[in-house]
Amino acid sequence: MSQILLQKEEGKEENMNGHEIFVFIEQTDGTIEDVSLEVLGKAREIADKLGGSVTAVLFGENVESLTGEVAKSGADLVLYGESSLLKDYTTEAYAKVFEAQIRKRKPDVLLIGATHNGASLAASLAIKLGSGLMAHVIDLEIESDTGKLLGSVPGFGGSIVSVCKCSKGDIEMATVRPGIFKQREPSTSRIGVIQRIEADLKPEDKKCKVLERSVKRTEELARTERVVVAGLGCRGELSLPKELAEDIGGSLGVSRPLADKGLVPKDKVVGSTGSSLNAKLAIVLGVSGAAHFSSGIRDVKTVIAINTDSNSQIFKLADYCVKGDLFEILPYLTAELESSSK
């Protein structure tokens, strides 16, 4: 039997204690976005260091059933607002209800997963609240002497990482890239307070109407352990890279020009305008290693690169460099992998 201890409190308004970190929990049709739980885990870690509290904020139509999972995943308090006007995400409606909660509780920090919706919500709230916003951070820390939030923001295609802090407004805000932080193991013994909040909305607050949603479940490159990345050196011939990806039980990623040519969907792109890999292994085929690409493989544990040009930038970044023609090397590699797996 679950041992979770959940208290339900109607109308509780005061802050819990000290530094309060708000985390937006994004859900779609009753499924919480992974990045929201990743951010919640990081918020818990920061709050434990500072002796503060974590408040998760969740909106939707029938979302009460999700609040237990959120409490178990690290929130001290879960605020949830329900309305048919909050069923589908729209920036205007979500920002209105969220702003009211922020003005009421005055949290110190707001963290949001950098999904399309999350980025839009964060930007809108930053304008409404007149605060700074660190966008798409890849790390978060606390400055020891001031207690302020420091966010690592990649710039110039990931060739530099600037450490930023918010100096404007009463709240420090950041959006966090998916796949950067780890979710906490849900704890069945956590005590969480669940509180319903009033969603004061009128139909005219919702400026967009969702007519149809086509849900495309895509492989999330950021969370894949093994990736084969194909570049222009593959000359648009992707059957060998795909076969190699299958042999190592991984996924296929590409450099951006391949997606620009329409050879693969855009969600396969690795780099500053695509996914940042957190894989254990990436085999990079016929990619030069331009700065915009390289930011996407910074956090890969082991990079193996195959390239004909021994002066290519990718060889400066890879752990293992194989100089040669990928069309000659790959058939041997896949044959070897396939025979060893028999």
Ligand SMILES: Cc1cc2nc3c(=O)[nH]c(=O)nc-3n(C[C@H](O)[C@H](O)[C@H](O)COP(=O)(O)OP(=O)(O)OC[C@H]3O[C@@H](n4cnc5c(N)ncnc54)[C@H](O)[C@@H]3O)c2cc1C
């Ligand atoms: C604002 C902006 C954002 C961008 N964002 C991204 C991004 O997110 N991701 C991204 O990838 N790019 C991005 N780019 C593009 C980026 O700058 C590079 O142009 C791109 O990464 C180059 O792709 P590539 O390495 O596949 O091709 P190339 O640079 O043409 O390199 C091909 C490589 O293949 C090697 N090669 C050729 N034939 C063979 C063979 N037979 N066997 C082995 N090796 C071979 C060559 O030696 C060469 O090193 C961005 C650009 C801009 C301006």
